[in-house]
């Protein structure tokens with residue numbers, strides 16, 4: 120396995136994709152090859168960073184340089200200056216990400232936009248490549264499913280969700296644990312877990328963000344819900360206007376099946 124000295128995170132969310140981030144990824148790959156850096160620098164396509172109005176966004180680690188509104192023509196300069204010579208391209212930095220009056224970079228949780236955010240559902244968005252199951256697993260992905268299936272009875276899973284106070288986020292705020300309890304109590308030959316990702320509320324895009332940026336989190340949660348209520352089939356209802364989310368979900372489902380994390384006899 121390659122150990123990379125730098126990682127270039129390019130936002131692949133809907134906002135940045137529509138402002139050209141896919142072109143940036145191709146250009147980074149091209150420029151890295153031309154500069155002999157392909158084995159040293161990894162380009163990662165991530166989900167949304169949350170600052171869509173400033174896209175396309177590119178973050179280069181380990182420095183954490185936060186480049187905003189990056190154009191294809193800027194990529195050569197980032198590669199030759201920053202990645203080859205170690206000189207951060209100041210003109211492309213998001214103003215808020217630099218300590219005032221200095222060239223010193225702030226960490227993301229010092230930036231105004233992010234510093235009061237405590238990300239739970241979106242913790243992996245903008246951090247991992249949503250098309251790579253290994254990156255989700257590296258962030259403890261599928262560990263909760265493993266624990267539920269191997270160490271807990273379905274009722275214990277439901278009680279954990281009840282105790283957590285988790286509620287629906289669609290407006291009604293219905294307690295999730297109670298919903299799972301009703302479904303578990305209902306006697307039926309076949310039960311289904313239905314994930315409503317249609318997102319009908321005007322201007323809302325939280326479902327899209329999580330599906331684009333962290334699709335395995337949705338699959339893992341559905342599998343846990345299935346175990347808890349006694350269901351072995353799930354459906355995701357998603358709108359055609361979210362092509363990136365649909366594509367990433369399909370990739371995630373395939374990968375999870377391949378790893379034995381969906382399908383029969385999960386974790387034995």
Ligand code: FES
Pocket residue numbers: 130131132133134135136166167168169170171172174175176
């Ligand atoms: S889509 Fe790139 S920051 Fe939201």
